[in-house]
Amino acid sequence: MKTIFKNVKGYWAATIATPLFMLLEVCTDMIIPLLMASIVDKGVNAGDMHHIYVYGAYMLIAALCGLFFGMMGGKYGAIASAGLAKNLRSAEFKNVQTYSFANIDKFSPSSLITRLTTDVTNIQNAWQMLLRMGMRAPASIIVAMVLSYRVSPQLANIYLYAIIFLVIVMVILMPITARMFNRVFKKYDALNESVEENVSAIRVVKAYVREDYEKKKFKNASNDIYKTFLKVEKTIVMMMPLMTAVVYACILLLSWNGARLIVGGSLTTGELLQLLTYCMNILMSLMMFAMVIMMIFMSQASVKRIGEVINEKPTITDPENPVMEVPNGQVDFDHVNFSYNNSGTGEYVLNDVDLHIKSGETIGIIGGTGSAKSSLVSLIPRLYDVSTGDVKVGGINVKKYDVKSLRDAVSVVLQNNVLFSGTIYDNLRWGDENATNEECQRAAKLACADEFIDRFPDGYNTMITQGGTNVSGGQRQRLCIARALLKKPKVLILDDSTSAVDTNTDSNIRKAFREEIPGTTKFIIAQRVSSVKDADRIIVMDNGKINGIGTHDELLANNEIYRDVYESQTGAGNGDFDEKGDD
């Protein structure tokens, strides 16, 4: 709830104005039956035309006021809730930007997306409902009750009983139906998931001639849902007649008792009509109130999810008096242990890694999945913090640097790399926003991306679609490398970044690196031996440990894993045999 209040900022006026206007609207809504009663009693029944004119005019004024208040309530309600939604989205987005990799790993992208979109919309709707109806409904019940008591306490008591009765019924029924709904929605989701599964696996279904089998399976599930839904709705359907019954009972009791009071002289007919109007008002408001409570209930989960995003504390922050300049590309690992979960209880992903790399060296890294190749390099730009030991860049502990300066100097091409919607120029300039066209083109050339960019009709101004789906895997990888090069880094890390590039281009890229950026320390993680063969040193990772380190020939002679991998790949053009044609 604190999360919500904090994010009302800038919209407090609208947030407070909305229930106030709604309150005023309620008042006019309650005055109107009073005026009506007077028109009937003293005007129509008494045949007093003047009274009708005067009270008719009053009523029009009341209607105008009601209109004004209602409109204002509507307007400010919309502004307050849209504003809250805006602030929530913004707060979430801003906080996500401060996340470290460890924070990001905690939430999956799809869950973050839901928390920034659907959850916010849920809260926006609930907030608007709360501001507009949360005040209006109880207020209108109270005002109507007070007015009713003023007219006749004896008759007003009938309402009190009715309200108590309905509240009890709702308290009993609401949780039951909510539970039932939850269950049926879960089943419904499961059914939809199975349809989705079927649609995407339709080739399997057809290849195995399983259409009839799938039909039968679906029909059973569908029938199951049908039956559960019937049960739920049968419970809900009782609410409506019950409600009507209560209204009717009130009317009849009012009529009977009212008639006695009128005949007794303590009530007028107009007052009776007035009471009857309140009857509907009260019961409708009660229903409304129940709905508001339901909505608040349902949005609780969203509030919690959003709160988690906003209140998440980044695990990596800048130190005090940070070092702003990375002197060179020397990289040192001093007895590093590393585990993704920081509690330290789990097993280390990296075990006692001790490694010293000179500025300008080219280091190849090879090893099976899960051997912690990516974990190793991710410590260099301080994407994660070590558990014990030190990682140093340029001879200075990475924890002492300003994170931005460190990451500007250490450029990573991540394994699951993405491009963003925009032109190729836009994407390349992520590396350096002030890069000239010539600089961009030079970087593209280094990454061997120029050959296909030049073939696009719009060249470097070609629009990349969201997720980079309009370029092939190999092209995407080369653009990502070019983007990283534009940072003019002191350390360049390629995490399996040429897997979809054919061997030929791959070797051209490496050649360009050697010739054009000799001073940059380069880490190359690869599956293919050919990608790392000519590195100064190759590290063989196995199960979080350095299994061997040396040149290609050395390792071939004395490292079993390396030899194994090499032999399984002999024949130069192994691997993605057909991906050559991806440009």
Added chain:
Amino acid sequence: MPRPNRSVKLNKEQKAKAKQALKRLFKDLFTKYPVQLVSVVILILVSVLCNVQGTMFMQTLIDSYITPMVKDVAAGQTADFAPLLGAIRKVMAFYILGIIATYAYNYIMIYVSQGMQRYFRDTMFVHMQDLPIRYFDTHAHGDIMSLYTNDIDTLRQMISQSIPQIINSTIMVVSVLVSMLILSIPLTIVTLAMVGVMLLATGKLAGLSGKYFVKQQAAIAKVNGNVEEMMQGQKVVKVFNHEEEAIEDFEKLNEELYQSAAKANTYANVLGPVNAQLGNTSYVLVTVIGGIMALSGVTGLTLGKLASFMTFNKSFSMPINQVSQQLNFIIMAMAGAERIYSLMDEKPETDDGYVTLVNAEIDGDGQLKEADHRTDIWAWKHYHKADNTTTYQRLTGDMVLDDVNFGYVPNKEVLHHVSLYANVGQKIAFVGATGAGKTTITNLLNRFYDVEDGRIRYDGININKIKKADLRRSLGIVLQDTHLFTGTIAENIRYGRLDATDDDVKAAAKLANADGFIRRLPQGYDTVIKGDGANLSMGQRQLLAIARAAIADPPVLILDEATSSIDTRTEKIVQDGMDKLMSGRTTFVIAHRLSTIRNSDCIMVLDQGQIIERGSHDELMQQHGKYYQLYTGKIVNA
């Protein structure tokens, strides 16, 4: 509150189509639930009339009971409450009847709306299963899914709420209108005029709010798009220190969304108060005009009648508002119905094949004949119309493509003059760039798509003559992106042959090298796979797909090797499984791995839909052509 959550603007043609769909929907409704619907209408009628009786009673209560009694008391007599009690009893009876009727029609409607929902769901799914692959390739899966979720939901909304509401409101409006006409024609005209104003206002506001809702929708789409992109690329944002720029971009879109959301909701929120106060204005007008008329005494309107009329005036605007609110739902449901029917009208996969696959055995004379039990021999049962004879031919797995041309869309051929043959037990590898036509060839073999020109022969039989189900049953297929189904591992393997025993399942898993990892899972073969096997690794999923194909034991295999980078050790295991599966079967393999390619009987190098080179590995290496270039990574100076 009308909350049009998506654009409901339709052009003329769509409107006509949507209307057609609505008609058809009603026809379906009435043919499926004639008795129920008629009873619902009658019950609603009863419920409304009972309700009107109640409203009328308010007037008679005052005019016929209270006022005379007050007069009696004034005249010094004791008031007699007996007639009032009687009247209340009578009204109570009406009320009870009304409540029962309300309950009954709501109850029946549950069956109707849930039943219709199930009907659409089932019919759609059953029909969808029979649609050709082309349908799935040309329609976004998200769109297909939205038929089952959004569109069916709009139909449910309409059937369960809008229809009863409209019937209810219409009966209400008519009966109130008749009552009003009886009481006073001029006042009725005044009331109707005000209703006109109300409808106008509603239309105007709904239009305005609709306009902004469309804008809001567009703004939401933009924000969602940005959020999606940024959240998925968050790590890249961090690596490039791009946080501030990202925030700046987002804030711009966020502000836009706020502006349109505030406006759209304002108009939607204003609608309620406007209608309510117009209703009050109408009330005042009727009172004033009626008062003048009653007091002048010219029109024969009495005060009692005026009082009644005023009540009717109140209860007249409400149902009209309700109907206008339902209109949005109906328009949405019409569009939904139109989409649902258009799926149901899609032409199913045609199948003119008449050659079927049967179990066979060899009788004493060495002749092939049909068997009524499962044997190890399969045969094509070929009925010849010309001479009314049936011949059997043993299924061996001999496949010939003869000058095949094919395009997914007219005028855009993707395969040109492809001819090839595979003898029984041979392994044919396809290599070539993405888009060269490798997958297309496999699509034609199992008739996911049909050849336009040229012929494919299977054991000498044109595959167009073979029943699709039987053709596909004889072909095993392992696709690059493995799809598994929610269920246990055993169930997933058994998908290949439904009557397989547990031992068969284990044997298949062993053959595919999957047995090892399955047994290491805590629940073994009973481990439940969720969400397309998200809880398994890529390699494990592939092993299961291989086991699934193995259990079907088909004579011909179509394999699409995975390109995804699984690590070398798992890759070896997968490769081993595939090799075991391939042995002894005619295999078409879209190959990415050197070892597969090297031990193929024949390699087809495809380029832009044509076979440009063919031969064994050694032959092709000698040619120094495209294959050589692909293999060595060296550019060949031609």
